Amino acid sequence: MxxxxxxxxxxxxxxxxxxxxxxxxxxxxxxxxxxxxxxxxxxxxxxxxxxxxxxxxxxxxxxxxxxxxxxxxxGFECPSTPAPPEGPVERRQFITAGTALALSSAAPALSAPRRIGVSDIERLHHRFADVVANDHRHGGQLVIERKAAALADEALALQDSGSASQRIRKQVFASAAAFRSSAMWAAIDGRRFEDATGHMGVAQQLAEMAGDPYIKFRIWSHAGTMYRHMGRPADAAAANDVARKLSITRQDPLFASLGLARQGAIHGAAGDGTATRRAFDQAQDALLRADPEAQRPVWMNAFYDQAELDSLALSAYLAFGDFERAEAHGHRCLAALRPHMHRSKAIATTRVARAQLEQGDVEAALASAMSVPSDAAVRHARVVGMLRAFGSRLETIAPGTALAHTWTQYARDTWRQPR
Incomplete structure (x- = not known):
């Protein structure tokens, strides 16, 4: 041949x-x-x-x-039967200054091509930081998912706009994978699991092309969280294990801590109290050993700290019924949350309310639930679902009481607001 x-x-x-x-x-x-x-x-x-x-x-x-x-x-031999003509491919309109960018490769230009370099990568990093910041403020919104997906396609289109070194091309693929993983997370947070699964497949493919262990960790760790929210703890544990076995968890205790904390949340969802406590003890130890000055991706620096560890512990202990311990972690989380973590604050406050309710402290639970910012109570799919479950549980625990009536009226007024 x-x-x-x-x-x-x-x-x-x-x-x-x-x-x-x-x-x-x-x-x-x-x-x-x-x-x-x-x-x-x-x-x-x-x-x-x-x-x-x-x-x-x-x-x-x-x-x-x-x-x-x-x-x-x-240089190929054409098939004897011509392929049928294809209809036009409708290309996505990317979020740029009114410019449509194609995903597929462009033919080499007749003039000298531009050189893709560090400044292009820095621009992608800045736009990714904006996506992460918007996620922490609003979380789960379809507009965030779509913007992140469009920016992933824009990053891929950059590959075809000029020449570049192998190192730069891998960084472009890593940026595209990072944007797709943000689209995946927004879909998870918004309870659009089918869309999240689609983003996951693309993100994993791009991460392999990039060869970037940090973004691989993010994608597989997100996958574990997605399966946990879908009620599939075995799949969640398997996906999270892929993240935990990457070399960066041995090199940086902060990544090890996040992997262990999310494993603890998965154990909590599965009802395994012993494994949950062990995982969070190990996660806490790893967090204390992590160097706060180490260089890490922007997405890691933006969210994982003691508050997030306590947030995951709150979720885990609430899931298997240790309500007192859940509430304690919830208060620690709320006390330590950074100001920009609006979405995390709403979720933690809602979970604290549920932990208080399950302990019979109905008045405190009602006060906590009603303190959730109205924007999150109306627009964030996860928060809305948890507040509705809180209301149903309140009706079971304190049916016909003045407190139950107060909540019913509050919920009616809140969810009547335009979305």
Whole structure:
């Protein structure tokens, strides 16, 4: 079999390795079909070494999308039956200054291409920091999910706007994966689990292309949280274990602490009190050993600290019925939360209210629940669901009382507000 010299030269012109071409073909298939591609390094190797002379189906579509030319122009034998013409692909409109950016690769420009460099990466990092900040303020909103997904596509489009070193290209893929993981988290927080699963698949694929252990940790840790909220503790533990086995948890105790704290929350959801307490003891020890001055990704610095550990402990102990311990962690969390953590404050306050209610302290529980900011009580899917459950439980514990009537009136007035 003869090497496909034309394809090999085309790859060289774009500075693509076999691994990178596989990644671009998968990205092109995602754009064309709406589903992640499954092109592997082996697929590309067979295309280059001549083992595959007549690529068909999804492989053909991906090649033609990446190189913007026909199979014949790539040195392949065309199938005897021409492929049916495809309808136009509707491309997403990205959130930029009114500019639409295409995901699939562009043909090399006739003029000298621009050089993608550190300044481009810094710009992506700044925009990612904005997404993280908006999430902490508002959380779970569809607009955050869509913006993060669009920025992921914009980052991928940057790959095709000029030449770049391998190091820079990997950082671009890492940025795209980070944006997708934020879209995934917004969907989880908004209880849109099917959408979250779709974002997860794309994010995992991009993270592999980036080879970035930090973003891999974030994605798999989010996956564990997603499955926990879906009531699938076994899947949650398996996903979180992937995050915990990454090398960064051995190198940085802060990542080890987060992995253990989320494992504790999963044990709590599964009703295993002993494993929950052990996990949180280990998470606390690791947190105390972490160097506060170490360099870490912006998303980690923005949210994980003692308050978040206590928030996860509050969730865990509330789930398996240790209400006194849950409330104690809740008060510690609220006392330590940073000012920008609006979403976390609303969630913790709602959980404290439930812990107080389950201990029979109905008046304090009502005061806590009614102190949740109205914006979160109306617009945040997770908070809304927990407050409705609080109301149902209040009716069971204190039916027909003045306090129950007060809550009913408050809830009616609150949820009557326009959303």
């Amino acid at each position: 003869a090497v496909n010299a034309v394809l090999k030269q085309r790859m060289a012109d774009l500075g693509l390795t076999q691994e990178e071409l596989a990644g671009r073909m998968n990205a092109a298939l995602l754009e064309i079909t709406g589903r992640p591609g499954d092109v592997s390094d082996r697929t590309v190797r067979n295309l280059v070494n001549g083992a595959t002379r007549r690529p068909i189906g999804r492989t053909r579509k991906a090649l033609e999308a990446v190189f913007r030319c026909s199979l014949k122009d790539l």
